[in-house]
Amino acid sequence: SQQGEEDPQALSIQEGENATMNCSYKTSINNLQWYRQNSGRGLVHLILIRSNEREKHSGRLRVTLDTSKKSSSLLITASRAADTASYFCATDVISDTGRRALTFGSGTRLQVQP
Amino acid sequence: DGGITQSPKYLFRKEGQNVTLSCEQNLNHDAMYWYRQDPGQGLRLIYYSQIVNDFQKGDIAEGYSVSREKKESFPLTVTSAQKNPTAFYLCASSRSDYSNQPQHFGDGTRLSIL
Numbered sequence: 006s007q008q009g010e011e012d013p014q015a016l017s018i019q020e021g022e023n024a025t026m027n028c029s030y031k032t033s034i035n036n037l038q039w040y041r042q043n044s045g046r047g048l049v050h051l052i053l054i055r056s057n058e059r060e061k062h063s064g065r066l067r068v069t070l071d072t073s074k075k076s077s078s079l080l081i082t083a084s085r086a087a088d089t090a091s092y093f094c095a096t097d098v099i100s101d102t103g104r105r106a107l108t109f110g111s112g113t114r115l116q117v118q119p
Numbered sequence: 120d121g122g123i124t125q126s127p128k129y130l131f132r133k134e135g136q137n138v139t140l141s142c143e144q145n146l147n148h149d150a151m152y153w154y155r156q157d158p159g160q161g162l163r164l165i166y167y168s169q170i171v172n173d174f175q176k177g178d179i180a181e182g183y184s185v186s187r188e189k190k191e192s193f194p195l196t197v198t199s200a201q202k203n204p205t206a207f208y209l210c211a212s213s214r215s216d217y218s219n220q221p222q223h224f225g226d227g228t229r230l231s232i233l
Contacts, residue, residue, distance in 0.1 A: 036219050047224030097218030105218040109161040
């Protein structure tokens with residue numbers, strides 16, 4: 006299975022509500038990144054949190070990292086219809102060749118109802 | 120504006136045909152990547168390049184080939200050996216190959232079988 010797994014797979018909320026997505030991973034990491042993907046488009050980098058950080062903010066986004074539980078969460082506050090997208094976490098893992106590479110989870114599909 | 124351009128947006132492949140997907144970046148990034156995304160799934164790494172004239176296989180390289188003759192360009196060829204090529208292909212770049220670098224993505228090429 007993949008290194009990063011998002012939960013839930015799909016989330017539907019009303020505009021103005023908060024949306025929380027979770028990511029769990031298996032092995033130790035140096036950093037964790039969150040990306041957003043609008044339907045049929047490429048991914049857009051949202052935020053990077055390092056393993057020695059516990060929380061990071063960017064506008065309406067709040068990311069937490071708990072390395073003891075090997076998990077991260079992405080909180081979007083006061084959601085808008087334009088936040089409708091898939092959200093992916095990406096963790097750095099050591100490949101068979103000894104190289105650290107980003108590995109993406111399968112994503113959370115967020116639907117914000119106007 | 121700096122960014123990554125992928126072309127074409129849609130591509131159709133006939134049986135036994137090789138097709139080439141274009142990826143160009145003007146971000147002056149050293150590292151470039153090709154990912155495959157299947158419906159409802161995360162991204163899987165096909166090939167990556169850390170520098171001009173060098174590239175390495177990712178997790179699912181079989182049936183694909185790449186070249187990196189220029190810093191700006193990283194084309195992907197889907198060969199006839201790839202028996203299940205229908206997918207969304209995403210190209211990305213980053214300043215370096217270190218996993219703490221955000222990746223910048225193009226808007227993808229959707230490949231289908233005729």
